[in-house]
Amino acid sequence: MDTETINDLFRRLDTGALLDLTLILFGTVALILLVQKALPWLANRLHGKSRHYLLALVPLLRLIIVIGAFLLAVPTLIEPSLQNMVAIFGSLGLALGFALKDYASSLVAGIVAVGEAPYRNGDWVQIGDTYGEVTHVGMRAVNLVTPDDNLVSIPHAKLWTEPISNANNGSPQLQCTADFYLHPAHDGARVRELLFDVALTSPYLALGEPIAVVAAEQPWGTRYRLRAYPIDARQQFRFATDLTLRAKAELLRQGFRMAAVPARPEPAGASG
Known part of the structure; x- marks a missing residue:
């Protein structure tokens, strides 16, 4: 794909388009911050399964917000035709696949983790040699706080190679x-x-x-x-x-x- 063909794929950005992209960006950041602050704050005032269910919504809602923002931004940048979309996403996927293989593996594993939920916020899990409470399930990694109060960030790619031992699996009870x-x-x-x-x-x-x-x-x-x-x-x-x-x-x-x-x-x- 030559430079002229690539230029034809993208729309010319006028003031209105730039304003739309800015609003999408700030709206996405604001919604993510709101979800990551408000839901844990509310969950810490609840007990039992309600607390765990509310905490488990944080990564799911964040993923929905990011996907929604992406879908809103693409038509602003690219002429929304089938040929253009296939060309852009094909080239982008190939480039990212080589440059960010490990990072992409963790991102894919993060999407799998949201769907299969091998761990959720509030769960106590053992991943490799690390045992602790899940405090944050991000797009790339999961954060654990160990009994020694250490914060450990573990890439989701460990899902492919490490057994995940979940002590309470979304329940408030743990043996x-x-x-x-x-x-x-x-x-x-x-x-x-x-x-x-x-x-x-x-x-x-x-x-x-x-x-x-x-x-x-x-x-x-x-x-x-x-x-x-x-x-x-x-x-x-x-x-x-x-x-x-x-x-x-x-x-x-x-x-x-x-x-x-x-x-x-x-x-x-x-x-x-």
Whole structure:
């Protein structure tokens, strides 16, 4: 496609066309800012599923606004004929495909993420080695805030290569686990009853959700896993700490012995 042909595709921009493009640009930016500020503000004043549903609307509405602005701007710049549209978008797609392959992969994955929703705002997810709460689903990347309060930006392209583990999947409930390791000589039924009672008396427990105690025999003793749900997913670490400390104190008070694995001896010649 030569320069003269390309020039014929585009309209001559007069004052009215420039004004239209300016209004589209500022209108798009204003709507996106409004959506990104107003919906999280409103969601933080709600609880349960309503909060998660409202937060999940943010990336979807932003995508709709961007697509709408693009569709409004194209007829202002290009003569809206089929031949012109095919030529422009074909050339543009080929150029961007080579120049921005990885970026385009993340953008496509972002559209897939909006549609399939493997994660939403408010979800707790594990992507690779990073675990945290989803605070923003952008066009290119998803932002997680880790338990250490670090903000991590992960490209959506990880959808193609990494498993996505979603702990609550849009629900306010998230299962927490506390592990205990006991000497094999003990009354297992009594331990299960004690751990169940500890979970049942936690101030963070979501009543109505199941409580489970799972036991597994190991060469060094018995491992117990206490599984229960906090009232809110953001309480998961306080809940797990409460279960761990109170259950351990009660187990010791009842005379149960914790399992102890002896340290491995240092190989000869390793020191110095």
